[in-house]
Amino acid sequence: MRIVDLLSKERIVLQTSAADKDSVIDLMVDLQNTGGALKDKEAYKKAILAREAQTSTAIEAGIAVPHAKSESVLRPCLSAVTLRQGIEYGALDGQPSDLFFMIAAPLDGDLHLEILSHLMVLLMDPKFVADLRAAEDPDAFLRIIDQAESAKYGSQQPEHAASTKKVPMHQPSTGYRVLAVTACPTGIAHTYMAAEALEKAGEKLGIPLKAETNGSGGAKNVLTDEEIAAADGIIVAADKNIEAGRFHGKRVLFVPVSDGIHKAEALIQKIESGDVPVYQHNGSVMHTESEHRKEGFGRQVYKHLMNGVSHMLPFVIGGGILIALAFLLDDPSIDPTNFGMNTPAAAFFKTIGGVAFNFMLPVLAGFIGMSIADRPGLAIGFVGGSLAAVGTSFWTISGSAEAIPAGFLGALLAGFAGGYFMLGLRKICDRLPRSLEGIKPILIYPVLGVLFIGVFMCLVNPIMGALNTGLTNFLNSLGGSSKLLLGAVLAGMMSIDMGGPFNKAAYVTGTGAIATAAAAGAPSTDIAYQMMAAVMIGGMVPPIAIALCTSFFKKKFTPDERKSGVVNYIMGLCFITEGAIPFAASDPLRVIPACVVGSAVSGALSMLFNCGLMAPHGGIFVFPLVTNVWGYVLALAAGSVISMLLLAVLKKNRPQE
Amino acid sequence: MVSKTVQVINPMGMHMRPAQLFIKTITPFACDVTILANGQEINAKSIMNLMAACIKQGTEIEIQCNGADEEAALKAAVELVESGLGE
Numbered sequence: 001m002r003i004v005d006l007l008s009k010e011r012i013v014l015q016t017s018a019a020d021k022d023s024v025i026d027l028m029v030d031l032q033n034t035g036g037a038l039k040d041k042e043a044y045k046k047a048i049l050a051r052e053a054q055t056s057t058a059i060e061a062g063i064a065v066p067h068a069k070s071e072s073v074l075r076p077c078l079s080a081v082t083l084r085q086g087i088e089y090g091a092l093d094g095q096p097s098d099l100f101f102m103i104a105a106p107l108d109g110d111l112h113l114e115i116l117s118h119l120m121v122l123l124m125d126p127k128f129v130a131d132l133r134a135a136e137d138p139d140a141f142l143r144i145i146d147q148a149e150s151a152k153y154g155s156q157q158p159e160h161a162a163s164t165k166k167v168p169m170h171q172p173s174t175g176y177r178v179l180a181v182t183a184c185p186t187g188i189a190h191t192y193m194a195a196e197a198l199e200k201a202g203e204k205l206g207i208p209l210k211a212e213t214n215g216s217g218g219a220k221n222v223l224t225d226e227e228i229a230a231a232d233g234i235i236v237a238a239d240k241n242i243e244a245g246r247f248h249g250k251r252v253l254f255v256p257v258s259d260g261i262h263k264a265e266a267l268i269q270k271i272e273s274g275d276v277p278v279y280q281h282n283g284s285v286m287h288t289e290s291e292h293r294k295e296g297f298g299r300q301v302y303k304h305l306m307n308g309v310s311h312m313l314p315f316v317i318g319g320g321i322l323i324a325l326a327f328l329l330d331d332p333s334i335d336p337t338n339f340g341m342n343t344p345a346a347a348f349f350k351t352i353g354g355v356a357f358n359f360m361l362p363v364l365a366g367f368i369g370m371s372i373a374d375r376p377g378l379a380i381g382f383v384g385g386s387l388a389a390v391g392t393s394f395w396t397i398s399g400s401a402e403a404i405p406a407g408f409l410g411a412l413l414a415g416f417a418g419g420y421f422m423l424g425l426r427k428i429c430d431r432l433p434r435s436l437e438g439i440k441p442i443l444i445y446p447v448l449g450v451l452f453i454g455v456f457m458c459l460v461n462p463i464m465g466a467l468n469t470g471l472t473n474f475l476n477s478l479g480g481s482s483k484l485l486l487g488a489v490l491a492g493m494m495s496i497d498m499g500g501p502f503n504k505a506a507y508v509t510g511t512g513a514i515a516t517a518a519a520a521g522a523p524s525t526d527i528a529y530q531m532m533a534a535v536m537i538g539g540m541v542p543p544i545a546i547a548l549c550t551s552f553f554k555k556k557f558t559p560d561e562r563k564s565g566v567v568n569y570i571m572g573l574c575f576i577t578e579g580a581i582p583f584a585a586s587d588p589l590r591v592i593p594a595c596v597v598g599s600a601v602s603g604a605l606s607m608l609f610n611c612g613l614m615a616p617h618g619g620i621f622v623f624p625l626v627t628n629v630w631g632y633v634l635a636l637a638a639g640s641v642i643s644m645l646l647l648a649v650l651k652k653n654r655p656q657e
Numbered sequence: 658m659v660s661k662t663v664q665v666i667n668p669m670g671m672h673m674r675p676a677q678l679f680i681k682t683i684t685p686f687a688c689d690v691t692i693l694a695n696g697q698e699i700n701a702k703s704i705m706n707l708m709a710a711c712i713k714q715g716t717e718i719e720i721q722c723n724g725a726d727e728e729a730a731l732k733a734a735v736e737l738v739e740s741g742l743g744e
Contacts, residue, residue: 055677059704065673092680092704110713113670117711124705229717230696249664249715278713 001114001275002153003078003122004146009138010034011079018081021089025049025066028079028102037077037104044072044104056090058097063123064089067103069112076111077104080141082133099133114274122148153273176210178202178271179223179231183214183238184257185306189571189578191215194237194260201264207272214242233271234279235260240307241371245281252279256299261581301416307371308381308415309508312364316511316616319356321625323518323614326350328625353518360515361389361411368415373422376441380422380449384414387457394458406461413460418453425449483527484604490531491538491603491639495595498542498577498584510535511616518614524627529612533626534603536613537636541602542580542595543572544636545643553648558655572640575619587651594646602639606632659731660721667744671712673704675742680704682737688724690734701734 011031018024029045038044047068051057058064079102086096101119105112122128128148135141180198184190195211202209210227213220225246228234233251236242237260244252253267253276260267270276326349330342341347362385369381388410406413425448429440436444493506510532517528550557550565557565564582571579584591609631615622626632667675683690683702690701694716700706701720712718718738722731737743 051674054674057673059673059708067673069669092677110670113672113711113713116672116708120705120709124709232696249713249717274711278715280715 001111001118001273002149003115003118004142004149006076006115007078007080007142007145008035009142011077012081012138012141014082014135014138014141015084016081017084018087020087021052024081024083024087024089024100025052028066028081028100031079031081032077032102032104035077037075038072039074040072044068044070047072048102052090056092058089058091060091060093060095061126061129062086062091062095062097063099063101063129064091064097065101065103065116065119067105067112067116069105069107071107073104073106076106076115078102078115080132082135099129110278118153118274121152176208176227176230177232178207178209178235178268179227179233180209180211180235180237180260181214181223181242182211182257182260183240183242185240185310189576189581190239190257190261193578193582194257194264195221197261197264198235198237198267201268205265205268207268209268214238214240232274233276235267235271237261237267239303240310241303244279247279248281250279251276304368304371304416304419305412308364308366308368308412311367312360313617315356315359315363316515319353319360321615321618321622322349322353322356325625326353357515357518358389361385365411365415365418368412369419369422372416372419373426376426376445376449377419377422379446380418380453381415383450384418384453384457385411387454387461388414391461392458393461395462406457410457410461414453414457417456417460418449421452421456422449483530484607486531487534487603487605487607488600489603490534491541491606492596492600494535494538494577494603495542495580495599496592498539498581498595503539503577506535506538514614514616524612524614525610526612529614529627530607530610532616533611533613533632534606536575536617536619537602537606537611537632537639538599539577540572540575540619540636541599541639541643542577542584543568544640545572545595545598545647546580546583546591547572548640548644549647549651552644553651555653556648556651561654573620575617590650591647594643594650597646598639598641598643600639601642602635605635605638609635611635658721658723659727660719661731661735662717662719663735663738665712665714665716665718665738665742667741668714669744670714670716671707671710671742673708675744676704676707678743679707679734679737682733683730686722686724686726686730686733688722688727688730690730691721691723693719693721 011034013027013031016027018027025045025048029041029048032038032044033041047070048066051068052066056064057066081100081102083098083100086098089097091097103112103115103119105115122145125148128144131144132141135144180195182191182194182198184194191213192215195213198211199209210223211221212223223234223246228246228250231250233253234247236244236247236252236254237257238254239257251271251274253271255263255267326341326346329349330346341350362382365385365388366378366381369377369384371377373380388406391406422445425445426440429436429444432440490506490510494503497503513528514532517526522528547565547568550562550568554562561583568579568583571577580591580595584595609628611629611632612627613622613625613632615625623629623632665671669675671679680702692699692701692707692710692712694710694712697710699710720731720734720738722728722734724730
């Protein structure tokens, strides 16, 4: 926000004369009305006069700032008047007033306060005020303000006004003017890329910045309370919920983690411009209503989903790899129907892995619910997820063998239904008397929440169960060429957005399928494991293809890109698709299609060779567990080489300096 | 010197009217009054300084009084802010 943007020369009258306070106000209201910022001039004038009636807006040193925050104002605007001869305006110091700024501000937001503050910072400089009084024409007047604003708020270290004792505003003792928190659902790559991009951008702009990373290993480089208190504002670049209560009362900018990577400089400048709302942490809910609306429903849903998926992932990986080890350690010839439990070692791994898997659906639903409704949403989601896993319905209350689990689809539904129910319940409970505040979280929320989700899931389970069974049957019935298509689609989706919604949709399908299959004790040749194999191979191709391309087609990359390309071998082999993102982001229209085609080919080949995978993650570390591993390696190599060649053809040569 | 940290609770923060009221309340006291807010040290007896600080709702401010009648001044200032600055 800049004064010169709100003040135009049509709304400046200089060196004029006025008889009294009323005539100055009349003049200025007329000025404000030029340019269409007012909806209703009379209503606005009424608001101005009402404000003056409370106490005069004359401050000191001959300056007065009549202002109104009113619904008759369509957009903020300023006008300015100087008088040759000061008039009595009711100033506290008794001096006549001759320099006037009038502020019109819309009702909502803190803009009014910001304009006022901004203006005061400038007006504290006596030379600036003297220059304004001496100005003869509006252009000169605006130029003086522009220069003062650039000096104070520009990229240079601003010099604070003379009458404040210290200048800590733009250089707090903690050393950081802007803070950031970065977090992505998996917490492996994006989190750290965003933190690095932000810190680099801060360095470039000369604005010290500290970024806290909320990765999978917990929060690192944690912001201290002193740093938060001293900072101008905080950038939250996150696709999952972070602990935001500590930022109450600070300017906080909530953006997707990708903005932290790609728009770091703009974010820092936005914080420094002051044009960022102050964050109000209301109770335990993570975001205020307006931010929810701003975010867009689709992104919210994605964020809730990812909160569940990221918390579920350790259970899937831990349980999945242990179960895979159980199969590795077992001998199917002992009892094929009891495969995985035949030897004591296998039984151990399978049992422990199974216990971990049992948590998957409750954790998924629980953390979706928690993302939506904060802590009260956790219990309702957990119970809903467990009901989805068991398949309890009104027809099979006691959990008879006929109960069909609603599976992960049911758990997703339970998480969202439970979360939004709880959100609604909390809204309704806001109307209860304050004396009941204490029993809400310990009695009302849990009892009503669990009861609701119980009834809901008992009604939904039969439907979801049928749908899930239908889908599984459909996927299982896909044989021959359509099985190849399935593999190609799953793998291709993995590399479309490398961690975004497409990628996660395919990934959730794959992990969900193996969880269902493992729970049902399906043999290792089950289509579910082949789907997982296709999913993983699809996610491994992009980084490997890019790494290969940086090795064999050096001219297509800058020297910096080539250096980071080497790391992509490791990332690709570990199934960390995110490694390809910097390359995809810098040249999306060429890199993404090349990656998708290679991934799809490898997925189809993986299906063709009947490769199966019982672990949901692990890259090359789980290759020993892959069914038909040589076919899998061949499929991976073929896909990667195809992607590499396409990259080489599509990408243009890059400067080698 | 005595000091106390309080939170600004009125919805529109320290805009002009609350700032005027604040100044009016503490001017009768002889002691120096300083506010620490948003990392700034503000001379709380200057209306322009007070408004320039852009103190919004929810901001924690530390009021420091230093001088002969510091206790009374701090009490008056804290009560005023806690009561919502007349809003």
